Amino acid sequence: MPNWENNVRKAVPYTPGEQPKIRDLIKLNTNENPYPPAPGVLDALRGLDGDSVRRYPDPASSALTEAIAKHCGVKAENVFAGVGSDDVLAMSFLTFFASGRPILFPDITYSFYDVWAQLFRIPFETQKLDGDFRIVNRDYYRENGGIIFPNPNAPTGVLKDLPEVRDILEHNRDVVVIVDEAYIDFARDEASVNEHPPKTSALSLIGEFDNLLVVQTFSKSRSMAGMRIGYAVGSGKLIRYLNDAKYSFNSYTMNQAAIAAGCAALEDEAYFTDCTAKIIRTRERIKKELSLLGFTFQDSAANFLFVTHAGISARKLFAALRSENILVRYFDKPRIDNYLRITIGTDDEMDKLVEFCKRYVEDAMA
């Protein structure tokens, strides 16, 4: 090994879900939205001209942060935009978790948290979910250097209700608490899909807790994973610190295409509401269908289900589904290695999944 390699920061990277190029693939493995983005999004991309491309974008992405602020019922100074919520969260780890004390997050959660902690040399302690995959509030009462959890949690889909989120905040006023709400738009029933933001979101606590950062994304409910847009909402102070870090890393993170597309998406609430309602309706139907086949799961509030079956190996079902060109996600990790995470696709896609599972379960039980 040449000497220069001794000076290199070695990192164990996150492994993203596969993106294979197979024709007629039913892709239920990365929680993408099965419906296209709002029509105005493609119009916005078509509207980009030579001057937009040749000039640096607005480093503050003001058009986008203002549109997000309006959508969230806050001011632009309360919004930070980034290259997907991963960029926002990575920058938040770097900025807010600098105390040297261990940060806390669940043992079963988004797999990037420990990767970021290791990359930035942030000590961390994971807290065990209970037997129903619930985050136990009292585990987060101890001294710590910061707290992060997704709500609904991933890959479990379990939602913590707002009084419980508030309880964690009340016990942690001296550190930054990040609620990662990538899936929050799905955390409701079909009847309340017109409420923005959803009543389950911690956005309503921003005014009360200046140490609360809520992170959301355009990747799931806005059908825009390909454009890489995430954002954080928090007190003006938190957002200023985050911007200082961003301007110390890369001033121009959001390209002109992302800014234009993001603004266009927020202009079409009717389309957004309609797609979200469809996914929630499909999710509730599929819960019933998979239950009838003997699958069990916690009551998911996200655009995926996290399922297990007493009589079936998840690993084998994963492989069997894959051979039928149905791709779901399997995590070979303690406590969840007999579960599959299944993204909610279109009704047609989900029918094919259920049909295959029905045959598979019948064969296995025969």
Added chain:
Amino acid sequence: MPNWENNVRKAVPYTPGEQPKIRDLIKLNTNENPYPPAPGVLDALRGLDGDSVRRYPDPASSALTEAIAKHCGVKAENVFAGVGSDDVLAMSFLTFFASGRPILFPDITYSFYDVWAQLFRIPFETQKLDGDFRIVNRDYYRENGGIIFPNPNAPTGVLKDLPEVRDILEHNRDVVVIVDEAYIDFARDEASVNEHPPKTSALSLIGEFDNLLVVQTFSKSRSMAGMRIGYAVGSGKLIRYLNDAKYSFNSYTMNQAAIAAGCAALEDEAYFTDCTAKIIRTRERIKKELSLLGFTFQDSAANFLFVTHAGISARKLFAALRSENILVRYFDKPRIDNYLRITIGTDDEMDKLVEFCKRYVEDAMA
């Protein structure tokens, strides 16, 4: 101050050049290309469909890294793509400068280097340029934790020739050496504009030095600052380390629009050559014109000039130009606070600049 603020990483951010929205502005302050991107770039943006937008992009941006590799005469495994060269450089600082020993770079250089070093707590020592704004090779022979310099240097425009770059590499085999070639496509005369890569580029040394990272960008010579595309070329080992860090930070940095637009740009070499030739021709003409007015400068090999005038205050000229809607860059920093950095625009834009300077100098000398 609430206690949580004690845990926050405080950063002193980089200040980007202003992007004011003034009609009829002659914008010569951020080294943007005055010509639009290749026509195929806008076609590629128009060609994006709903599936591209709703799905995660290829995390490896393979289509783009393969196109860049072909352009640079290397393999795809030798290329890393990022959100502008700032993203590539920031990730490189984090990855390669982890020894704890001070890294070395010039005292007058790209203003982001010390910002990244401070953000990541990397010790650094700046080395003084000589009186002609040249990097002094022997200053880089001492023990260090890594080396970075732009070539041509910014904001001076001074090019270090390839034997001198090689000399620095030969004296620094145990650390990573980064040559930041944001402006290298302009580092030649009009006659040699068909050579890819330019003979002045350190790309030709990649095979010989596995600790050499060359960073380039689409922002300047490709007229694509708005799309945020930069890249690094180096040994397979260096690129793997960089990818590990990237996949530990944000797997999906390049959105579908950037990937598509970047690939399209590289398909049109004729357009690229033509625009680059025009800028070089204009630069050489303007050097003569400004010389006649008494301005002095080192022989810039970039798409900007870094000029001073014995009888004129740069600060005052900056303000006078601004009041005429001609925007250039002024750095209020030691040794260069009587200089202006002037981006090479179209011939028409430069004529207006020269005309104003002529009157201004005549008035000042009267």
